[in-house]
Amino acid sequence: MDLSSITWDPYDEAVLADPFAHHAVLRDAGAVVWLERYGCFAMARYAEVRAALTDWETFVSGRGVGLADFAREEPWRPPSLLLEADPPLHGRTRGVMNKVVALPALRALQPKWVEQAHALVAGLVGTGPFDAVPALAEAFPLSVFPALVGLREEGRENLIPYGTTAFNAFGPRNALLTRSLENAATATAWVMESCRRDNLLPGGWGELVYAAADHGECSEAEAERLVRSLLTAGVDTTVNGIANLVHAFAENPGQWRKLRAQPDLARKAIEESLRWGGVVQTFFRTTSRAVDIAGTTIPEGSKVLLFLAAANRDPRHWSDPDRFDITRSASGHVGFGFGIHQCLGQMVARFEAEAVLAALIAQVGEIRSTAPATRRINNTLFALGTLPVELIAA
Ligand code: OVM
Numbered sequence: 027m028d029l030s031s032i033t034w035d036p037y038d039e040a041v042l043a044d045p046f047a048h049h050a051v052l053r054d055a056g057a058v059v060w061l062e063r064y065g066c067f068a069m070a071r072y073a074e075v076r077a078a079l080t081d082w083e084t085f086v087s088g089r090g091v092g093l094a095d096f097a098r099e100e101p102w103r104p105p106s107l108l109l110e111a112d113p114p115l116h117g118r119t120r121g122v123m124n125k126v127v128a129l130p131a132l133r134a135l136q137p138k139w140v141e142q143a144h145a146l147v148a149g150l151v152g153t154g155p156f157d158a159v160p161a162l163a164e165a166f167p168l169s170v171f172p173a174l175v176g177l178r179e180e181g182r183e184n185l186i187p188y189g190t191t192a193f194n195a196f197g198p199r200n201a202l203l204t205r206s207l208e209n210a211a212t213a214t215a216w217v218m219e220s221c222r223r224d225n226l227l228p229g230g231w232g233e234l235v236y237a238a239a240d241h242g243e244c245s246e247a248e249a250e251r252l253v254r255s256l257l258t259a260g261v262d263t264t265v266n267g268i269a270n271l272v273h274a275f276a277e278n279p280g281q282w283r284k285l286r287a288q289p290d291l292a293r294k295a296i297e298e299s300l301r302w303g304g305v306v307q308t309f310f311r312t313t314s315r316a317v318d319i320a321g322t323t324i325p326e327g328s329k330v331l332l333f334l335a336a337a338n339r340d341p342r343h344w345s346d347p348d349r350f351d352i353t354r355s356a357s358g359h360v361g362f363g364f365g366i367h368q369c370l371g372q373m374v375a376r377f378e379a380e381a382v383l384a385a386l387i388a389q390v391g392e393i394r395s396t397a398p399a400t401r402r403i404n405n406t407l408f409a410l411g412t413l414p415v416e417l418i419a420a
Pocket of ligand 1: 109193254255
């Protein structure tokens with residue numbers, strides 16, 4: 027079978043602003059396609075994306091999960107010891123972090139998070155139109171996550187610009203990335219400083235990571251970089267996850283009514299928003315050997331772009347995939363990835379979303395869209411720039 031070679035550019039700004047409009051063509055072009063423009067392979071069907079994520083021995087992360095091949099070019103920052111690492115290193119660092127990012131700690135915090143979400147939403151209900159991106163989607167994670175890690179108060183506004191840059195950096199060196207690197211120099215420096223032991227407040231997850239170093243599970247230098255992973259992966263993702271969730275209901279008022287009538291669908295609704303929303307659109311892997319995929323040989327050392335968001339809407343796997351339907355079973359979605367690298371913070375993300383959703387269900391009868399939402403284009407994230415809504419009291 028011959029490989030389709032396409033000139034289509036996934037990083038064209040018009041594509042990044044409306045990626046789902048392009049995914050069907052990509053999926054239909056073949057199980058594997060060649061992206062001429064970047065000299066890399068791409069996969070966008072559910073079965074192949076999930077299989078590649080599962081096969082970490084063939085589709086490695088240690089050469090970077092962006093377009094840049096760390097075997098050939100210098101990474102923009104020292105590589106992540108989780109995201110950009112393979113076993114055996116990854117097993118050790120992930121083991122350290124799994125003990126830090128643990129369920130009991132989150133369960134203990136949940137009542138307080140729900141209370142905070144209720145207070146935040148109470149200040150927004152019935153106040154007329156406002157932008158839900160800063161007022162809700164950014165405000166909530168910023169009110170809980172930095173405190174959870176134990177970040178100093180001063181400078182937390184740097185977290186989102188830094189995250190934006192990190193996610194742009196998985197793409198090509200286009201204008202978006204160049205601009206982002208220039209604009210976020212201060213934010214990046216602040217984040218790097220914030221990972222140091224003396225800058226972390228007692229009682230947070232940052233302190234726990236350093237305690238693991240004291241117990242010999244990792245070095246202090248590794249602890250510093252593991253704290254950086256929390257700050258890179260934990261903010262812009264949850265911000266846009268919550269923005270997407272609110273947007274999904276603003277666009278689908280029938281689903282909101284259904285959820286309010288049956289609030290125990292909240293968890294399912296969150297999973298469905300993770301499938302449908304596509305916050306993290308893509309990640310790359312690099313092949314460690316030649317591998318045959320549906321009759322196409324991908325040579326060793328190839329960059330392969332995996333379209334997580336396209337896989338999550340592949341009609342070969344999901345029925346009526348473009349429909350946001352809170353009653354469907356979205357389990358098996360690859361919005362958090364799959365396999366050994368599957369999102370470390372996924373339960374933090376779910377608990378944050380559950381707190382926000384619980385507060386909205388209790389107080390809001392209607393999430394009314396007051397103007398079209400706008401996109402903040404990014405090489406990896408499907409991010410909202412503005413989300414004008416009005417929350418009508420229940
Ligand atoms: C990291 C990391 C992990 C997941 C996502 C991510 C920027 C970063 O370990 O630095 O996105």
